[in-house]
Amino acid sequence: xxxxxFLSSVLCFLLFAIFWVYSRAHSTFFQxxxxxxxxxxxxxxxxxxxxxxxxxxxxxxVKETINTIIYPSLKKRGRPIVKSxxxxxxxxxVRPVERHHYVYDYQLTRKKGEIKEKRILLREDGKExxxxxxxxxxKRFTYQHVIFGPIGLLSRQAQLNHTYEVIKQKKHQGDRVxxxxxxxxxxxxxxxxxxxxxxxxxxxxILKIEWNQQSLKNYQWMKEEAEQYDAEPKTLLVSEYxxxxxxxxxxxxxxxxxxxxxxxxxGRFVRSEIEVTYRDYKFFTVETEVKYK
Numbered sequence: 001x002x003x004x005x006f007l008s009s010v011l012c013f014l015l016f017a018i019f020w021v022y023s024r025a026h027s028t029f030f031q032x033x034x035x036x037x038x039x040x041x042x043x044x045x046x047x048x049x050x051x052x053x054x055x056x057x058x059x060x061x062v063k064e065t066i067n068t069i070i071y072p073s074l075k076k077r078g079r080p081i082v083k084s085x086x087x088x089x090x091x092x093x094v095r096p097v098e099r100h101h102y103v104y105d106y107q108l109t110r111k112k113g114e115i116k117e118k119r120i121l122l123r124e125d126g127k128e129x130x131x132x133x134x135x136x137x138x139k140r141f142t143y144q145h146v147i148f149g150p151i152g153l154l155s156r157q158a159q160l161n162h163t164y165e166v167i168k169q170k171k172h173q174g175d176r177v178x179x180x181x182x183x184x185x186x187x188x189x190x191x192x193x194x195x196x197x198x199x200x201x202x203x204x205x206i207l208k209i210e211w212n213q214q215s216l217k218n219y220q221w222m223k224e225e226a227e228q229y230d231a232e233p234k235t236l237l238v239s240e241y242x243x244x245x246x247x248x249x250x251x252x253x254x255x256x257x258x259x260x261x262x263x264x265x266x267g268r269f270v271r272s273e274i275e276v277t278y279r280d281y282k283f284f285t286v287e288t289e290v291k292y293k
């Protein structure tokens with residue numbers, strides 16, 4: 001019996017030692033990774049993107065799901081749940097799940113610094129529309145200018161306001177990528193979204209950005225709403241850039257998933273989700289307006 005206990009202890013120690021050495025090796029690798037040339041390449045790309053005349057159209061398909069929220073209440077309704085000596089009662093607003101499907105003809109122009117977005121609503125929930133100058137009809141979240149996401153995070157000016165560190169290295173669509181975390185030096189002075197950037201190692205192309213939920217404008221509102229039913233908000237917000245034309249990366253996907261993790265019940269509740277895909281690009285103008293250094 002004692003022999004088995006001794007062997008188990010030795011095995012646990014060896015596993016811990018291997019994990020510690022592995023963690024230290026990866027930490028040292030990430031800390032020693034030279035980010036300067038990569039950040040410089042990203043800054044040059046943002047500079048080029050900032051000074052490029054754009055005129056393109058594409059299909060923008062938007063799917064939105066909004067679920068009924070369930071929250072605890074001290075009112076005596078529904079099924080009781082006991083938590084730390086306090087009894088919660090669960091009730092909910094009786095409302096069906098909302099599902100919407102929009103297809104837009106999306107147009108973006110940028111000339112002399114002026115950006116214009118236009119949409120023609122082609123279909124709504126399976127019905128033909130063909131409505132010109134349509135507004136984006138999503139209810140829980142809105143978005144705009146997805147193509148310019150990298151500028152507020154990796155331009156030369158932005159780099160003065162953030163710190164950067166490599167948090168992971170992996171393969172993405174067959175290419176090696178570095179995942180770099182951008183953190184504001186002072187969150188009160190940063191008005192742009194921030195988060196983790198997926199950068200292709202071979203050419204420093206910005207392929208994907210996973211935005212930090214705390215940088216969302218309505219994060220405080222989400223947090224206050226979550227407190228009403230004793231939960232923590234967890235929102236995933238992702239921009240992906242898979243289309244490349246004349247050295248500029250165009251969005252392929254935009255995804256928002258609003259979730260809440262209840263403290264009184266295991267699991268998560270998906271409050272809303274927006275899935276946006278871009279396809280069938282047609283380019284009319286993609287050219288540099290001015291020279292830059």
